[in-house]
Amino acid sequence: DGGITQSPKYLFRKEGQNVTLSCEQNLNHDAMYWYRQDPGQGLRLIYYSQIVNDFQKGDIAEGYSVSREKKESFPLTVTSAQKNPTAFYLCASSMSTSGNYEQYFGPGTRLTVT
Amino acid sequence: RKEVEQDPGPFNVPEGATVAFNCTYSNSASQSFFWYRQDCRKEPKLLMSVYSSGNEDGRFTAQLNRASQYISLLIRDSKLSDSATYLCVVNKAAGNKLTFGGGTRVLVKP
Numbered sequence: 001d002g003g004i005t006q007s008p009k010y011l012f013r014k015e016g017q018n019v020t021l022s023c024e025q026n027l028n029h030d031a032m033y034w035y036r037q038d039p040g041q042g043l044r045l046i047y048y049s050q051i052v053n054d055f056q057k058g059d060i061a062e063g064y065s066v067s068r069e070k071k072e073s074f075p076l077t078v079t080s081a082q083k084n085p086t087a088f089y090l091c092a093s094s095m096s097t098s099g100n101y102e103q104y105f106g107p108g109t110r111l112t113v114t
Numbered sequence: 115r116k117e118v119e120q121d122p123g124p125f126n127v128p129e130g131a132t133v134a135f136n137c138t139y140s141n142s143a144s145q146s147f148f149w150y151r152q153d154c155r156k157e158p159k160l161l162m163s164v165y166s167s168g169n170e171d172g173r174f175t176a177q178l179n180r181a182s183q184y185i186s187l188l189i190r191d192s193k194l195s196d197s198a199t200y201l202c203v204v205n206k207a208a209g210n211k212l213t214f215g216g217g218t219r220v221l222v223k224p
Contacts, residue, residue, distance in 0.1 A: 035214075040122075040216075041216060042118075042201065042214040042215055042216040042217060043158070043201075043214040044214075045211060045212075048211065058211070088155075090157055090158070102148055102160050102163060103160075103212060104160070105157040105158050105159070106157060107156070107157050108156075108157050110155075
């Protein structure tokens with residue numbers, strides 16, 4: 001089955017630690033995205049990537065980093081510099097960043113930092 | 115003004131009734147529009163794209179009003195399973211960066 005997988009589903013970390021969230025897709029999509037969702041809020045774009053080895057900051061990139069070494073994979077690192085890291089993190093992909101293609105989402109990772 | 119605005123609701127709807135709600139967007143150059151559905155603590159899932167001429171998918175009808183810069187979603191014959199948060203999503207003119215509204219919560223009750 002084609003789709004997007006994110007792991008783990010739940011993640012707990014102590015303040016001050018970096019943590020990496022996994023996102024893999026087998027849809028052969030060129031574009032991938034990371035969003036954050038806080039309770040009762042909409043999605044906010046963290047980073048996005050149009051092709052391998054290229055990525056751009058979204059609206060709230062501070063405290064986060066990404067890499068895109070393979071087309072299928074777009075991991076997100078939440079660094080200790082992120083002031084409020086506890087949130088629901090969603091990865092998405094689309095055929096392209098040009099045109100009007102809809103995005104498809106993975107099941108998300110709930111990160112709790114204490 | 116937010117780029118994409120939605121009434122957060124909740125819209126309490128009797129089973130079998132019709133419910134409709136709008137979403138306004140601020141960028142007149144926006145090119146494509148979508149409705150996503152999000153269940154509690156789950157990922158958003160594409161419900162339907164919104165075309166200029168309006169479109170229908172079963173009990174769901176989406177409309178676009180470019181002059182007034184809003185899109186709408188109408189649900190007929192509401193089912194209990196329609197209870198969810200409906201996200202309005204707008205594609206900016208340049209590239210495929212989607213902007214999400216905060217969502218409209220719909221609760222269908224027996």
